[in-house]
Amino acid sequence: MFNPSTPVLVVDDMMTMRKLVSKICKEIGFTTISEAADGALAWTAIQNANPPIGLVISDWNMPNATGIDLVKRIRADSRFNGIPFLMVTAEAEQHQVVEALKAGVDNYVVKPFSAPVLKEKLEAIYNKRLAK
Amino acid sequence: MSNKPSLLTVGLEPDIERIINDLLEKTEVVTIPMDVDQLMSEVSPPPCLVISGPPKEGLSGAELAQTLRMQYPELPLFLVCNAKSGFERKDFIKNGFTDAFLLPMDTTTLRAKLSDELAKASNGTIRVFRPVKILDVTAEEPLDFETSIFMPVNKRYIKTSNKGDAVDQSLLTKLKSSKMNSMYVPAEQMQNFYSYSAKKLRDMGSKATLSATEKRDKLASSVRDLISGLFTEEAASFESGQAMLKDCGEIVKSYIVQGEDAEWYSRIQAILGERGDNYSHAGNVSTLAALFSMGLGIGKPEDMALAGLLHDIGIAELPGEIQIKAPEDMTPQELEIYKKHPEMSINMIKLRKIIVPEIVMKAILQHHELYNGQGYPNGYFGDRICKEAQILALADKFDYLTCLKEGRPYLSPSEAIEHLRRLQVDDPSKIHYQPDLLKRLLTLFPGGIPTPTHNP
Known part of the structure; x- marks a missing residue:
C-alpha cells in the first residue's frame, strides 16, 4: 500500500466532496493531502508541488478542465506521467470506464464510496503499478 | 426505553x-x-x-x-x-x-x-393504517390482510380480524347499519387489499351464476363504494382525497394486470414517468374513467384506463408557455394551438408505436367534443361523440375540478359533483354531456340514489 506520507491531491469542484474525500484519505492513513477545485488548478498544483504529488484522486465532471483532461495532460508530460491516478465519478456507464482507461487512469471508483472501498481501489493501483 | x-x-x-x-x-x-x-x-x-x-x-x-x-x-x-x-x-x-x-x-x-x-x-412497531371499503365481503371469506376499525372516542385502532381470517358476521352487520363504515388496513398490507378488490371486481363481471343485470348492479354498487371513499370526512383534505384516489388507481391497476394483455400498462406508466411527475392528472383520470366504465357498463375498463393515461400526452408537445397556462387564461391564439392537443396525443401514440385499440384513439380524439357541438377539434354533435369519449371527458372534468392548481381554488369532491349536477340544469344551452349519461354517472356518487330503507 502507498506510503502514508505520499502527497495526495484531491480534485473536485464541489467543496463538500473535496472535504469528504480528504476525510476518507485521512481515515486510511494519509498525512499529506492537498486540494484543487478543477482540472486546471490541479495541473498548476502538480507543476508547483514540492515534494511532488504522489497520487491524484480526481472527479470527472469539473469546469475549466475535466478529470479526463487532467489525466491526459499528466500522461503527456514526461515529468509527471508516472503519477498514479484514480478517477471518481457519480456515473458508471460502460463507455466512460473505457474512455477513462484509454486516457490513462489507473483505476475508477463510483460515488458514493466508503473508506474501505477507496482503500481497496488504491491498494489495487499500488499492487499493479508500484509493487515492482 | x-x-x-x-x-x-x-x-x-x-x-x-x-x-x-x-x-x-x-x-x-x-x-x-x-x-x-x-x-x-x-x-x-x-x-x-x-x-x-x-x-x-x-x-x-x-x-x-x-x-x-x-x-x-x-x-x-x-x-x-x-x-x-x-x-x-x-x-x-x-x-x-x-x-x-x-x-x-x-x-x-x-x-x-x-x-x-x-x-x-421500526420492524413493524410503527403502524400506519389506511381507510378502505371492503367490497362484497361475506362472513366466511378469509381475507389476506388484517382489518381494524377506528374508535374516534379514544383515537385508537381496534383489530377486527387477523391476516388470513374472515371478518366476524355480527361486526359486518353492525358496520353496515352504522355510519362508521370504513375499515382500516395496515399500510404495508395494502397491496393485498388492492389485489383482493381487483379480483372481486373481476369476479363480479364474470360470474356465471349471475345474470347480466345482476352483474351490472353488483359492479355499480362496488364502484359506488369505492368512489364514496372520496367523500368521507377523512378524504376532505386534498391530501387524503388524493390518497384514496391513488388507492382506487392501484385497484384498477391490479384489475388490469389480472386480465390479459397487461404489460402495456407498465410501459405506458414508464413513458409518463419519464416526465418525472409524481402527481398525476393522467393517473387520476385513468382511475376515474376505468371506474366509471365498470360502474356504468360502458366500454372496457382496461380501454378506459389506457385512454385516461394517454389522453393528454400531446400536451407535452405544446410550446412551454402554453403548457403552464390554464385554458381560461390563454389568448385566442394560444387557445387555437391548445385545441390541437387531442390530435397531437394521437400523433404521439402513433409515433411511439404504442398499440392501442381503435376505441381508445377515438375516445382521446373526442374527449373535448361537447354534446351541443361546441367542442373541439371537430365540433361533433350529440351521439356522434362516442360514449367512451364522454366518460373520459367526465373523468377529466372531475379531476380538473378537484385538483390543486397554482393560484386557483379547487373544489372538494362534493362540490365538484354539485357543479356537474347543476351544469346542464341551470343553462340548457350548455348541454356538454348526454343528459342520460350524466344522470347515470351521478348515481355512482353519494347522494345520487335514494338509500334503501331497512325492513326489520
Missing part, C-alpha cells in the same frame, strides 16, 4: 414539517440546518432515514445529494421541496437521493413512502 427509529431532517421548512408531523412524532428526530460542516458530521443516534429540504446556502442540488449519499450510503434519502423553481426530480435522484417530492402535489406519495420506511425501520 424508547425503541423509536431515528430520523434526520436537514434544513426542513416548518410548513413541510407540519405536513408530516404525525409521522415525525413516532420517531426520534434529529434536526440539522443546511450547513456543510453539520452535513458531514456524525449524527447521534444514527438515523434510519434522512429528509432534506431544498439545497440552499450556496450548495447545488447535486452537491447536497452527493454529500448526503456519501455520508449515508445505505439509507433512504428524501428531498422535500415547496417551490417549483430549481426542482429537478431526475437530477436529484441521479445524484444520490432515493426520491424527491414537490409539495403539495406529492404529499400523498411522500406520506406513503415515509410511512413504509418507518414501518420497515
Whole structure:
C-alpha cells in the first residue's frame, strides 16, 4: 500500500466532496493531502508541488478542465506521467470506464464510496503499478 | 426505553414539517440546518432515514445529494421541496437521493413512502393504517390482510380480524347499519387489499351464476363504494382525497394486470414517468374513467384506463408557455394551438408505436367534443361523440375540478359533483354531456340514489 506520507491531491469542484474525500484519505492513513477545485488548478498544483504529488484522486465532471483532461495532460508530460491516478465519478456507464482507461487512469471508483472501498481501489493501483 | 427509529431532517421548512408531523412524532428526530460542516458530521443516534429540504446556502442540488449519499450510503434519502423553481426530480435522484417530492402535489406519495420506511425501520412497531371499503365481503371469506376499525372516542385502532381470517358476521352487520363504515388496513398490507378488490371486481363481471343485470348492479354498487371513499370526512383534505384516489388507481391497476394483455400498462406508466411527475392528472383520470366504465357498463375498463393515461400526452408537445397556462387564461391564439392537443396525443401514440385499440384513439380524439357541438377539434354533435369519449371527458372534468392548481381554488369532491349536477340544469344551452349519461354517472356518487330503507 502507498506510503502514508505520499502527497495526495484531491480534485473536485464541489467543496463538500473535496472535504469528504480528504476525510476518507485521512481515515486510511494519509498525512499529506492537498486540494484543487478543477482540472486546471490541479495541473498548476502538480507543476508547483514540492515534494511532488504522489497520487491524484480526481472527479470527472469539473469546469475549466475535466478529470479526463487532467489525466491526459499528466500522461503527456514526461515529468509527471508516472503519477498514479484514480478517477471518481457519480456515473458508471460502460463507455466512460473505457474512455477513462484509454486516457490513462489507473483505476475508477463510483460515488458514493466508503473508506474501505477507496482503500481497496488504491491498494489495487499500488499492487499493479508500484509493487515492482 | 424508547425503541423509536431515528430520523434526520436537514434544513426542513416548518410548513413541510407540519405536513408530516404525525409521522415525525413516532420517531426520534434529529434536526440539522443546511450547513456543510453539520452535513458531514456524525449524527447521534444514527438515523434510519434522512429528509432534506431544498439545497440552499450556496450548495447545488447535486452537491447536497452527493454529500448526503456519501455520508449515508445505505439509507433512504428524501428531498422535500415547496417551490417549483430549481426542482429537478431526475437530477436529484441521479445524484444520490432515493426520491424527491414537490409539495403539495406529492404529499400523498411522500406520506406513503415515509410511512413504509418507518414501518420497515421500526420492524413493524410503527403502524400506519389506511381507510378502505371492503367490497362484497361475506362472513366466511378469509381475507389476506388484517382489518381494524377506528374508535374516534379514544383515537385508537381496534383489530377486527387477523391476516388470513374472515371478518366476524355480527361486526359486518353492525358496520353496515352504522355510519362508521370504513375499515382500516395496515399500510404495508395494502397491496393485498388492492389485489383482493381487483379480483372481486373481476369476479363480479364474470360470474356465471349471475345474470347480466345482476352483474351490472353488483359492479355499480362496488364502484359506488369505492368512489364514496372520496367523500368521507377523512378524504376532505386534498391530501387524503388524493390518497384514496391513488388507492382506487392501484385497484384498477391490479384489475388490469389480472386480465390479459397487461404489460402495456407498465410501459405506458414508464413513458409518463419519464416526465418525472409524481402527481398525476393522467393517473387520476385513468382511475376515474376505468371506474366509471365498470360502474356504468360502458366500454372496457382496461380501454378506459389506457385512454385516461394517454389522453393528454400531446400536451407535452405544446410550446412551454402554453403548457403552464390554464385554458381560461390563454389568448385566442394560444387557445387555437391548445385545441390541437387531442390530435397531437394521437400523433404521439402513433409515433411511439404504442398499440392501442381503435376505441381508445377515438375516445382521446373526442374527449373535448361537447354534446351541443361546441367542442373541439371537430365540433361533433350529440351521439356522434362516442360514449367512451364522454366518460373520459367526465373523468377529466372531475379531476380538473378537484385538483390543486397554482393560484386557483379547487373544489372538494362534493362540490365538484354539485357543479356537474347543476351544469346542464341551470343553462340548457350548455348541454356538454348526454343528459342520460350524466344522470347515470351521478348515481355512482353519494347522494345520487335514494338509500334503501331497512325492513326489520
